[in-house]
Amino acid sequence: MRIGLAYNLKPEPNAADEPPTTSDAFAEWDEPATIDAVAQALGRFGTVIRLEANDSFPHALALARPDIVFNMAEGLHGQNREALVPAICEYLHVPYTGSDPLSLGLALHKGRAKELLAYRGVPTPPFVWVEAPADVAQVTLPYPVFVKPVAEGSSKGVFTSNICANREQLEERVDWLLARYAEPVLVETYLPGSEFTVAILGNGAEAYCLPVVGLDFSTLPEGVPPVYGYEAKWVWDTPERPLAIFQCPARVPAPLYREIERTALDAYQALGCRDWCRVDIRIDRFGVPNVLELNPLPGIIPDPAMNSCFPKAARAAGLSYDALIQEVIAIAWKRLTGHDLTSAIPTRRAQPATVSA
Numbered sequence: 532m533r534i535g536l537a538y539n540l541k542p543e544p545n546a547a548d549e550p551p552t553t554s555d556a557f558a559e560w561d562e563p564a565t566i567d568a569v570a571q572a573l574g575r576f577g578t579v580i581r582l583e584a585n586d587s588f589p590h591a592l593a594l595a596r597p598d599i600v601f602n603m604a605e606g607l608h609g610q611n612r613e614a615l616v617p618a619i620c621e622y623l624h625v626p627y628t629g630s631d632p633l634s635l636g637l638a639l640h641k642g643r644a645k646e647l648l649a650y651r652g653v654p655t656p657p658f659v660w661v662e663a664p665a666d667v668a669q670v671t672l673p674y675p676v677f678v679k680p681v682a683e684g685s686s687k688g689v690f691t692s693n694i695c696a697n698r699e700q701l702e703e704r705v706d707w708l709l710a711r712y713a714e715p716v717l718v719e720t721y722l723p724g725s726e727f728t729v730a731i732l733g734n735g736a737e738a739y740c741l742p743v744v745g746l747d748f749s750t751l752p753e754g755v756p757p758v759y760g761y762e763a764k765w766v767w768d769t770p771e772r773p774l775a776i777f778q779c780p781a782r783v784p785a786p787l788y789r790e791i792e793r794t795a796l797d798a799y800q801a802l803g804c805r806d807w808c809r810v811d812i813r814i815d816r817f818g819v820p821n822v823l824e825l826n827p828l829p830g831i832i833p834d835p836a837m838n839s840c841f842p843k844a845a846r847a848a849g850l851s852y853d854a855l856i857q858e859v860i861a862i863a864w865k866r867l868t869g870h871d872l873t874s875a876i877p878t879r880r881a882q883p884a885t886v887s888a
Contacts, residue, residue: 627863
């Protein structure tokens, strides 16, 4: 069996780069260690062909013709960047893991995702999005509000200073985000309750949640607001001094736990997600779980010392990192062929390979 691995490799940091608190251009891309770990896990099923999702990807994919592509590529340019690899796979009739281009495009555009969630009756914070500084005058949401770029992932553009208590603060943050990210800004009601993230595996009625991850904001530096954003993910949390921010399973009453799971699954189905996804949820002032966003290309850092939510939830469910990656591709293979992937396992484990254009 030939398995393509589609990825974006995070470039080495440059000493001339901006300070880490604002330099988030490649936050969504993966480190070599993550790509290597995924390739190793996939190697159980055959030859792994690494396909970097750059300008040469279409040609490399056409030459490789894998039986299936494990897609973890985030893309770089435009609001449809996460949909490009699946779209190219479909054009070339190559099967792939994960959600299709439509679901990936909807999920990345938080405003469009929230419109669909609201239409389907899935709770999500009240919101608008603004495309120009003058649009702030039309925002009628009560304060405080939270702002973020409408189409970014891995907490790009999500900072502790994005909570706005009044019109003056909102105008300042919207101006800054519009200038920096050159895309609309989502403005939504700030929810004061606890936050959770839910890892989901499977399809249709068989989709299920891994143990819910709860966030303990008391572990953040003293005086900062309860926001799990760029600083918490990439600045304050390091392998040397990890933040003990996650509780898995989340320590909440059983009825709320079940409601968090149900809300996450409802959101998963509403956007037509496939195989796997992570859903971020926060509790409103009435105690109701609200969906903040969906991540159909979830982060999967292998190092247990790093706070990577999907692997953490998998470990709590008794799944090793290799078993998690193998489960994702097995779920996709069953969806695509109707057969278990175990029937495709070779008698001898093949070594990972690299194909370049």
